[in-house]
Amino acid sequence: MKKLIIEGNHPLSGSIKISGAKNSAVALIPAALLSSGEVKIDNIPNISDIDALNEILLYLGAKVSRNNEMITIDSSKIENKAIPKEICSKLRASYYFMSALLGKYKKVEMWFPGGCSIGARPIDQTIKAFRALGAKVIEEDSKFIITADKLVGTEVYLDMPSVGATVNTILASVLAEGVTTVANAAKEPEIVNVATFLNNMGAKIKGAGTSTIKITGVEKLNGCFHEVIPDRIEAGTYVLAGALIGKNLKIEGIIPEHIESLTTKLKEMGSNIKIYDDYIEISESDLKPAKIKTLGYPGFPTDLQQPLTTLLTQCEGKSIVEETIYENRFQNVKYLCDMGAKINIIHNQKIEVEGKTDLKGCTVKATDLRAGACMVLAALKAEGKTTIEDVEHVLRGYENIVFKLKNVGAKIELIDE
Ligand code: EPU
Numbered sequence: 001m002k003k004l005i006i007e008g009n010h011p012l013s014g015s016i017k018i019s020g021a022k023n024s025a026v027a028l029i030p031a032a033l034l035s036s037g038e039v040k041i042d043n044i045p046n047i048s049d050i051d052a053l054n055e056i057l058l059y060l061g062a063k064v065s066r067n068n069e070m071i072t073i074d075s076s077k078i079e080n081k082a083i084p085k086e087i088c089s090k091l092r093a094s095y096y097f098m099s100a101l102l103g104k105y106k107k108v109e110m111w112f113p114g115g116c117s118i119g120a121r122p123i124d125q126t127i128k129a130f131r132a133l134g135a136k137v138i139e140e141d142s143k144f145i146i147t148a149d150k151l152v153g154t155e156v157y158l159d160m161p162s163v164g165a166t167v168n169t170i171l172a173s174v175l176a177e178g179v180t181t182v183a184n185a186a187k188e189p190e191i192v193n194v195a196t197f198l199n200n201m202g203a204k205i206k207g208a209g210t211s212t213i214k215i216t217g218v219e220k221l222n223g224c225f226h227e228v229i230p231d232r233i234e235a236g237t238y239v240l241a242g243a244l245i246g247k248n249l250k251i252e253g254i255i256p257e258h259i260e261s262l263t264t265k266l267k268e269m270g271s272n273i274k275i276y277d278d279y280i281e282i283s284e285s286d287l288k289p290a291k292i293k294t295l296g297y298p299g300f301p302t303d304l305q306q307p308l309t310t311l312l313t314q315c316e317g318k319s320i321v322e323e324t325i326y327e328n329r330f331q332n333v334k335y336l337c338d339m340g341a342k343i344n345i346i347h348n349q350k351i352e353v354e355g356k357t358d359l360k361g362c363t364v365k366a367t368d369l370r371a372g373a374c375m376v377l378a379a380l381k382a383e384g385k386t387t388i389e390d391v392e393h394v395l396r397g398y399e400n401i402v403f404k405l406k407n408v409g410a411k412i413e414l415i416d417e
Pocket of ligand 1: 023024026092093116119120121122123124125126160161162163164165186302303325326327369370397
């Protein structure tokens with residue numbers, strides 16, 4: 001079991017360089033399977049979710065090499081075999097292999113994907129899209145057997161703008177016959193990154209980043225070079241660290257527009273934040289309370305809701321957080337309260353944070369990836385020592401978190417017992 005031990009209340013100053021986006025990279029790697037040539041993707045973050053996808057690529061027989069942040073994938077000779085349940089359940093993104101293999105071979109056998117336990121997270125919209133494209137889907141327990149004589153472009157309306165279902169529909173339809181239209185598509189920057197990658201390979205995708213995406217099927221995709229965009233959630237997490245305990249903390253290598261919903265909110269709260277072309281500088285200051293409601297992009301991201309809650313404990317007055325994406329994303333609240341926060345759960349998707357409260361170090365848990373980030377931020381601010389258990393969740397999504405924080409003055413150690 002891995003733990004983080006953090007001695008709090010040491011100001012953070014200096015610079016943190018942001019890595020490639022987890023939620024983009026985890027879609028680009030399965031998407032690479034659609035190519036008949038060699039694909040090179042740069043700025044891949046070194047996190048355990050990428051290791052899990054690598055394991056799937058190797059299991060299928062792809063030739064893979066990793067050199068620092070670059071991954072080279074040649075999947076011209078892979079074998080389309082069922083990916084074992086224990087690998088699929090390691091992460092959510094394993095189901096991008098479902099759509100990539102279906103798109104390429106018109107047949108796939110896979111298990112229900114894993115991922116953080118933050119809600120039910122059904123995959124009905126992806127299955128609906130596969131069926132609309134002409135596939136037959138058999139579901140036995142949590143195993144899916146999906147086959148198609150051919151996939152034919154059609155109109156797919158998503159009942160909610162799901163990131164996963166949008167990417168899966170694109171991956172399943174790039175090699176289909178005719179035109180597929182995804183209506184009510186998710187607009188996240190990671191989707192634009194995936195569509196650009198596929199277009200570089202020869203796909204014909206228009207409208208990524210808007211709510212209507214049009215995919216005109218092509219016969220073959222070639223090799224290409226591509227770069228992962230900076231991780232907006234990692235960037236947002238460190239911006240929040242700066243708002244909590246920063247002294248001219250610089251967050252660099254970012255696309256500030258991707259976290260505008262956060263930076264605008266911070267300005268509204270009175271934050272001392274300066275935004276430049278590709279970096280942000282931020283220092284701790286007295287902040288007003290806020291009302292936050294999570295929404296799909298460009299709304300306030302659910303993935304920053306838990307880290308932001310730590311900051312709200314330090315604002316004088318009552319803040320409200322409404323989570324509209326997941327049903328179970330307040331597991332961090334108990335541990336924040338153990339550290340001294342005053343938070344009322346109004347119902348399972350709404351909380352009230354009463355600030356400002358001093359935080360004191362104690363033993364807490366990272367129940368999921370972003371709950372873990374919330375605890376790291378609380379520990380950096382708290383008086384005394386905090387032990388965060390189950391930090392495997394955090395290491396799934398934050399590259400070199402210990403190194404990056406130490407480098408700006410945090411007292412943080414990773415213990416592996
Ligand atoms: N939903 C359905 N049916 C579906 C698909 C989604 O009901 O078929 C619901 C989900 O249960 C959820 C909502 O729609 O309530 C949104 O889900 P979405 O499909 O958009 O999320 P995802 O693709 O499973 C990705 C990220 C998440 C991030 C969300 C929202 C990856 C691998 N994961 O998940 O990232 O929270 O989009 O932005 O890209 C994280 O990084 O910590 C994380 C959880």
